[in-house]
Amino acid sequence: MCGRGTIGLVVSLTRLGHIQPGGLKIDTPIGAVTAELHPDGSVSAQNGPADREAQAAAFDVPGHSFVRGDVAWGGNWFFLVREHPLHLELASLEALTEFTWRVRQAVNARGFPAVDHLELFAPSPLPGADSRNFVLCPGHPYDRSPCGTGTSAKLACLAAADHLAEGAPWVQESLIGSRFIGSYRWLDRAHGKIIPTVTGTAHVMAETTLLLDERDWFCWGIRA
Numbered sequence: 733m734c735g736r737g738t739i740g741l742v743v744s745l746t747r748l749g750h751i752q753p754g755g756l757k758i759d760t761p762i763g764a765v766t767a768e769l770h771p772d773g774s775v776s777a778q779n780g781p782a783d784r785e786a787q788a789a790a791f792d793v794p795g796h797s798f799v800r801g802d803v804a805w806g807g808n809w810f811f812l813v814r815e816h817p818l819h820l821e822l823a824s825l826e827a828l829t830e831f832t833w834r835v836r837q838a839v840n841a842r843g844f845p846a847v848d849h850l851e852l853f854a855p856s857p858l859p860g861a862d863s864r865n866f867v868l869c870p871g872h873p874y875d876r877s878p879c880g881t882g883t884s885a886k887l888a889c890l891a892a893a894d895h896l897a898e899g900a901p902w903v904q905e906s907l908i909g910s911r912f913i914g915s916y917r918w919l920d921r922a923h924g925k926i927i928p929t930v931t932g933t934a935h936v937m938a939e940t941t942l943l944l945d946e947r948d949w950f951c952w953g954i955r956a
Contacts, residue, residue: 733762733807735880735912735930738777742767743934762807776931777880782806782888782916783925791838799835806885806928809847811839820854820864820907825874828852828907832868851882861905877932878904878912884928887916892924 738758745751746769755768766778786803789811793799801813813835818828832850839847848870856864867875867882875882883904890896902914916926944951 733760733765733779733881733884735777735779735807735883736875736877736932736934738765738767738880739775739930739932740934742769742775742777743773744936746773747936760807774931774933776929779807779881779884779928779930781919781925782884782928783923784885784889784892786844787889787892789839789844791835791842793834793838796831796834799838801835802889803839803844803847804885804888806883806888807881808849808885809844810849810851810882810885811835811844811847812851812853812882812885812889814853816852816854818852818866820852820866821857822907825907828866829868829872829874832866833872836868849879849882851879851885853886856905858905858909861903861911863902864905864907866907874907876906876908877910878906880912880930880932883912883914883930887914887928888924888926891916891918891926 753769753771757764757766762780765780768776782805784802784804788800789803790798790800801811804810818824818831836850850868852866853863867879869875896902898918899915904912904914912930912932914930916928919925919927
C-alpha cells in the first residue's frame, strides 16, 4: 500500500474525468483499500489493518551507539525512531540518509529482516503539526510526502501506547513541510490492530505520451 500513491491516483482519475467526488475501492498488493474524493479536491485513503509489532526495540548501530524504536506495519514495514541526535531539515539530508541507512542495516541483521522503511520523528518547527518525520524508503531515496504507510504505522504506535484517541486527528509533516492528516478506528483493540485513514492532497503537474517502439530492445523495460 502507498498512501501518497493512492491519493495521486485518485487525483489523476479525477483529472481524466473518470470519477467524481465520492468513494471508491482500489486494489493494492496488501488487498483492497478505500478512498474518498472530497469536494475540495483532497483525498482520504483508508488503509488496511496496521499494528505495532515491537516496542522500544534496541539495536547497536556502528558509529551511533544504541538506537531504540518501534517496529510497526502500516502497509509497509517500518522502524520508527523518536529519540535521535539529528535535525529534521533539508540541510541535514546527507546525515539523515547515512544514519537511517545504518540503522536499517542493524534492524535487518538483528531480528527484523522485513523492515525496509526507516522513520525518524521530531517536533515540527512550524505551527499546526503534531510531528515532523524523515522517511528513508527502500534503497536510499527519502519520502517528500509525510508517507501514508508511515503515518499509518505511527498511528498504530500512538494507539498502542494510548497516546492518541480513536478518531482524533494527527497532523504529520514531512521533511519539506507537506502534510497529511491521519486518524484511526479500532479493528481489534485486544491485539492492537487499527484501521488508519490518511487525508492529503495531490496535484497533476504534467501529461506525457509514452512512445513504445518494438524495435527497441528495452521497449518494455529492463528485465532481470
